Structure formats: C-alpha cells, structure tokens
Amino acid sequence: xxxxxxxxxxxxxxxxxxxxxxxxxxxxxxxxxxxxxxxxxxxxxxxxxxxxxxxxxxxxxxxxxxxxxxxxxxxxxxxxxxxxxxxxxxxxxxxxxxxxxxxxxxxxxxxxxxxxxxxxxxxxxxxxxxxxxxxxxxxxxxxxxxxxxxxxxxxxxxxxxxxxxxxxxxxxxxxxxxxxxxxxxxxxxxxxxxxxxxxx
Amino acid sequence: xxxxxxxxxxxxxxxxxxxxxxxxxxxxxxxxxxxxxxxxxxxxxxxxxxxxxxxxxxxxxxxxxxxxxxxxxxxxxxxxxxxxxxxxxxxxxxxxxxxxxxxxxxxxxxxxxxxxxxxxxxxxxxxxxxxxxxxxxxxxxxxxxxxxxxxxxxxxxxxxxxxxxxxxxxxxxxxxxxxxxxxxxxxxxxxxxxxxxxxxxxxxxxxxxxxxxxxxxxxxxxxxxxxxxxxxxxxxxxxxxxxxxxxxxxxxx
Numbered sequence: 001x002x003x004x005x006x007x008x009x010x011x012x013x014x015x016x017x018x019x020x021x022x023x024x025x026x027x028x029x030x031x032x033x034x035x036x037x038x039x040x041x042x043x044x045x046x047x048x049x050x051x052x053x054x055x056x057x058x059x060x061x062x063x064x065x066x067x068x069x070x071x072x073x074x075x076x077x078x079x080x081x082x083x084x085x086x087x088x089x090x091x092x093x094x095x096x097x098x099x100x101x102x103x104x105x106x107x108x109x110x111x112x113x114x115x116x117x118x119x120x121x122x123x124x125x126x127x128x129x130x131x132x133x134x135x136x137x138x139x140x141x142x143x144x145x146x147x148x149x150x151x152x153x154x155x156x157x158x159x160x161x162x163x164x165x166x167x168x169x170x171x172x173x174x175x176x177x178x179x180x181x182x183x184x185x186x187x188x189x190x191x192x193x194x195x196x197x198x199x200x
Numbered sequence: 201x202x203x204x205x206x207x208x209x210x211x212x213x214x215x216x217x218x219x220x221x222x223x224x225x226x227x228x229x230x231x232x233x234x235x236x237x238x239x240x241x242x243x244x245x246x247x248x249x250x251x252x253x254x255x256x257x258x259x260x261x262x263x264x265x266x267x268x269x270x271x272x273x274x275x276x277x278x279x280x281x282x283x284x285x286x287x288x289x290x291x292x293x294x295x296x297x298x299x300x301x302x303x304x305x306x307x308x309x310x311x312x313x314x315x316x317x318x319x320x321x322x323x324x325x326x327x328x329x330x331x332x333x334x335x336x337x338x339x340x341x342x343x344x345x346x347x348x349x350x351x352x353x354x355x356x357x358x359x360x361x362x363x364x365x366x367x368x369x370x371x372x373x374x375x376x377x378x379x380x381x382x383x384x385x386x387x388x389x390x391x392x393x394x395x396x397x398x399x400x401x402x403x404x405x406x407x408x409x410x411x412x413x414x415x416x417x418x419x420x421x422x423x424x425x426x427x428x429x430x431x432x433x434x435x436x437x438x439x440x441x442x443x444x445x446x447x448x449x450x451x452x453x
Contacts, residue, residue: 013296017271046321115397115422117323117366121245121452122202140203140452142276144323161202183276183298185240 002026002196003038005065007055012044015075018182018189024196032064040196041070043176045077049101049147050089052077066094071173073195079169079176080149088147096174099149099166107148108162117146118161124179128156129170130198134190141167141179141188148178203450204414205245205423206437207399208430210235212281213252215261232265236273239430242437244275245452248301248425251281263295270296278326286315293320301326301369304342307349307356310363317364326399327365329357332373338386345373353386354393361396368394369425371402379405379429384412387419397422404429407443414449 002019004012006028019026026042029035043065045052056062065072074082081093086101093101104116121140124132141159148165151158157168157177168177175195181188211218216230236247249269251262259282266279279292280301289300289312306312306327317325330345331338331353338353357368370390372383382403390398400413400421410426413419429435441451 013270013294014298017296018274020271021274046323115395118202119323119366119397120202120205120422183274185275189274 001038002040002042003035004028004042004044005035005061006030007052007059007061014180014182015042015044018192022189022193022196030059030061032060035061035064039070041065041068041072043072043074043078043081045075045081047077048088049077049080049086049093050091052081053089053091053093056081056094062094066096069173071195071198072175073192074174074176075182076145076178076180079178080147082169082171082174082176083149086147097149097152097154097169097171097176099152099154099169101147101149103147104162107150107165112162114162117144118148119144121184122159122161122167122179124157124159124167126155126158127168129175131156131168131170131175131191131194133194133198135187139187141177141181141184143167143179145178201450203245203452204421204444205399206243206410206440206451207246207248207423207425208239208244208437209248209250209401209425209427210431211250211252211427212262212265214255214258215253215265218252233268233272236269236277239437240273240275243441243452244437246275246423247273247277249277249279250301251279253282263291266292266295266297280326280328284309284312286312286319289316290319293324297324299324299326299366301328303328303330306360307340307342307351310359313360313363313365317366322364322366322396325365326367326369327357327360328369328371329353329360330371330373341373345376354389357390357394361394365396367397367399367422369399369401373402375403376401378403379409381405381409382413382419382421382424384419387413387421391420391422399423399425401425404435407435407440410435410440411444411447411449414444415447 080101082096083099154171155166156170159167181191276298278299279297284305340351404426
C-alpha cells in the first residue's frame with residue numbers, strides 16, 4: 001500500500017490517477033498511524049514552500065517523514081521540501097538533503113532572459129540509481145516550477161534551464177523529483193513503476 | 201534543454217469530438233479519450249480540449265469526460281470553453297485538468313484571472329486571446345472572433361500576465377483557418393514583451409509554418425497549437441518533430 005501524504009497541498013488527483021494506471025493500491029492520509037502502516041510514501045506538492053512546511057509541522061508530519069525508513073518519493077514541491085532550505089518564504093525545510101532551493105532568477109545571470117515558471121518538457125541527464133533503470137539518459141520529463149534545488153552529493157539527475165539544477169535527489173530511502181513523473185508520459189510512468197517495485 | 205511544445209486542440213461537443221478525424225484508425229472516431237491517447241502516442245506534448253457544448257447537459261458531460269481523460273492520459277492537458285467563474289474552473293481542475301483556459305470571460309471580467317491564479321496557482325491559468333488587425337491595431341475579439349472588445353492585444357496580454365496568467369495563447373483570427381501560416385511578427389513581439397510562455401494558434405498549414413512560428417528567427421513562440429491539420433492527417437506529429445529538430449528547434453523526440 002502506498003501512502004500519499006495529504007497535507008492539503010494542491011492537486012494530487014494526477015498522482016492518484018497515475019497510481020491507478022499502474023495498478024498500485026494507495027491511501028490518502030494525513031495521520032501518522034495510517035501512514036506508518038504503508039510500505040511506501042509519496043510526498044506530492046503544488047504550492048508554496050513555507051505554507052507547506054507549516055502544514056507538515058502542524059500535523060506532526062515533519063518529524064514523521066524525517067524518521068521514516070520506508071521508501072519515500074517527493075514530487076515537485078515535495079522534493080524541495082526534502083532539502084535544507086527554500087528561498088520561497090525563506091523557510092527551513094526537512095533537511096534530509098543538504099541542497100538549497102532558490103528562485104531561478106537568483107541563480108541565473110541578470111543578462112539571461114528566462115521565462116518563469118520553467119514549464120514544459122526538458123531532459124534529465126547524469127542519471128544515477130535504479131530509480132532510472134528503465135529510462136535513458138536525456139529522457140524528457142514535464143516540469144512546472146519557479147524554484148530549483150542546487151547540485152550536491154545527493155543529486156541523481158541534472159537538468160538545465162538558465163542554470164544546471166537538481167532534477168532528482170536521493171539519499172538512502174528518500175527520493176525526490178522536481179519534474180512530474182505522473183505527467184511525463186510513458187517515461188515518467190517508468191520512474192514511478194521503478195519506485196513502486198524496487199526494494200530500496 | 202527546454203523543448204518547444206506541439207499541442208493538438210480537440211473541439212468537444214456533448215462529450216464527443218466534433219471535427220472529422222482521419223489520421224489514424226480509431227475504434228470510435230468520436231471518443232476524445234481514444235483520440236487523446238493516439239495523439240499522446242504520436243508524441244504530442246500537451247493537449248487542449250475545448251468544450252463547445254451550448255447546453256447545461258453538454259457541460260456536465262464535459263466534466264465527466266475531463267475525469268476520464270485525467271485517468272487515462274499521462275501528459276498535461278488544458279480545458280477551455282465557457283469557463284466564466286472561478287467555480288467553473290475549480291470543478292474542472294478538481295476533475296483532473298492540469299490547466300484551464302479563459303477567453304471571452306476574462307475580457308469581460310479580468311479578475312477571473314487573478315481569482316483562479318491565487319487559488320490554484322498561475323501555472324494552471326492559460327489566457328486565450330483572439331484578435332484581428334484593424335488599421336494596424338490588433339483588436340481583441342470575443343465570441344469566436346465575432347465581436348470586438350475595447351481591448352488592444354499587447355496591452356491586454358501584459359495585463360493578463362500581471363493578473364497572474366501562466367501562459368498566453370494567442371489566435372490571430374485573420375490567420376485562423378487560412379492554412380497560410382501563423383502571424384509570426386505578432387508572436388515575436390508578444391514573446392519579447394512577456395515573461396511567460398506564448399502559445400501560437402491559427403494558420404498552420406504545413407510543418408514549415410510551425411517551424412517558422414517556433415524558431416528564433418521567426419515567431420519565437422514557446423508552443424504551437426493546431427487542430428485540423430493534425431485531425432486530418434495533413435501534418436503528422438512524428439514527421440513534424442523530426443523536421444523541427446532538423447531545423448535546430450529543440451523538441452521532445
């Protein structure tokens with residue numbers, strides 16, 4: 001059973017639909033008891049980092065997530081929340097990875113003109129770990145975001161948009177992807193399937 | 201590298217696709233879900249579903265269809281047509297649409313843009329603008345190009361951006377249906393004044409036209425939308441993408 005951590009952040013319908021297509025059983029939950037009974041955890045997220053961290057702390061979920069040994073996949077904002085800090089609301093995040101999250105404008109030279117948000121299909125490369133075992137280097141994924149995580153030891157995929165940033169992270173049982181695998185066609189579903197099947 | 205997007209647009213009436221489709225053999229030509237899947241398999245980067253139902257019943261059917269599309273399609277899709285309130289948008293987003301597009305209703309009531317953006321985020325608000333050139337001025341039209349509004353294209357596009365639009369979808373009503381190419385100079389200017397993506401629509405007849413509107417030397421649009429050229433198989437998406445790539449335009453292959 002997959003536990004989708006429901007802390008009120010945005011539209012999780014597309015994540016649910018992807019799990020249905022993959023035939024995976026899931027439960028939406030915000031209580032620790034239910035989530036503790038799940039084999040794997042998904043941390044979705046569309047919204048603002050400070051708001052999301054406040055919700056996670058309010059519900060006691062921040063400590064629960066830090067302490068879990070289950071495979072956990074953060075998607076989009078959910079990945080950013082695994083990092084140490086976000087410029088969005090100047091907020092300390094879960095601190096599972098050391099990466100810092102900044103606005104694209106803060107990390108690209110002023111003379112580089114970027115449309116924000118970074119929206120559309122972009123390639124992921126320098127792929128590491130078996131999360132990507134069925135995906136070729138350079139595969140295209142669907143992104144929608146204005147903030148990005150810097151590159152560090154836990155970076156397992158890199159994407160370029162004005163700057164090079166972490167499009168996926170992994171530290172032990174914790175994984176995150178900045179793109180939306182649930183909206184990234186068959187390639188994205190392969191990543192979700194790998195997360196669901198692999199013994200991490 | 202961020203790629204340029206190719207977006208087929210499907211007109212939906214009472215839950216069924218309207219225009220004739222003959223680019224691929226489908227079990228049910230009228231079923232939008234099957235058509236959407238075929239486009240997705242061909243390499244479409246996003247899809248747009250435009251509800252042209254005129255009745256309340258038709259609208260309800262559309263919401264049910266959006267749920268089926270969301271369950272069955274694994275690429276992003278936008279829905280539009282007749283969305284006149286934040287609540288209309290909320291129903292479709294909750295049904296699983298990734299983005300909603302507003303057109304005439306935003307011209308009438310620009311606050312709908314900020315209303316949807318503040319509740320669901322700018323990333324899900326596409327502001328569609330139809331315009332015609334009259335005496336050198338691009339005047340915004342509503343109701344499928346049949347009525348002129350008091351707005352001018354470039355100032356309206358900037359206003360929409362400042363209100364929270366995530367993307368601008370501009371259709372030149374002078375070019376739409378002509379198959380003579382897009383209004384490239386207009387897209388180029390829009391792309392220059394806006395910090396959000398611009399989607400080109402109206403005028404595609406050949407792959408070369410799409411190449412022109414997306415290229416740095418041409419319209420500099422971020423995405424190209426078309427309907428009949430895809431539906432009738434006049435342009436096939438795999439061949440189109442190969443041609444774009446040959447011209448140095450980044451596409452997802």
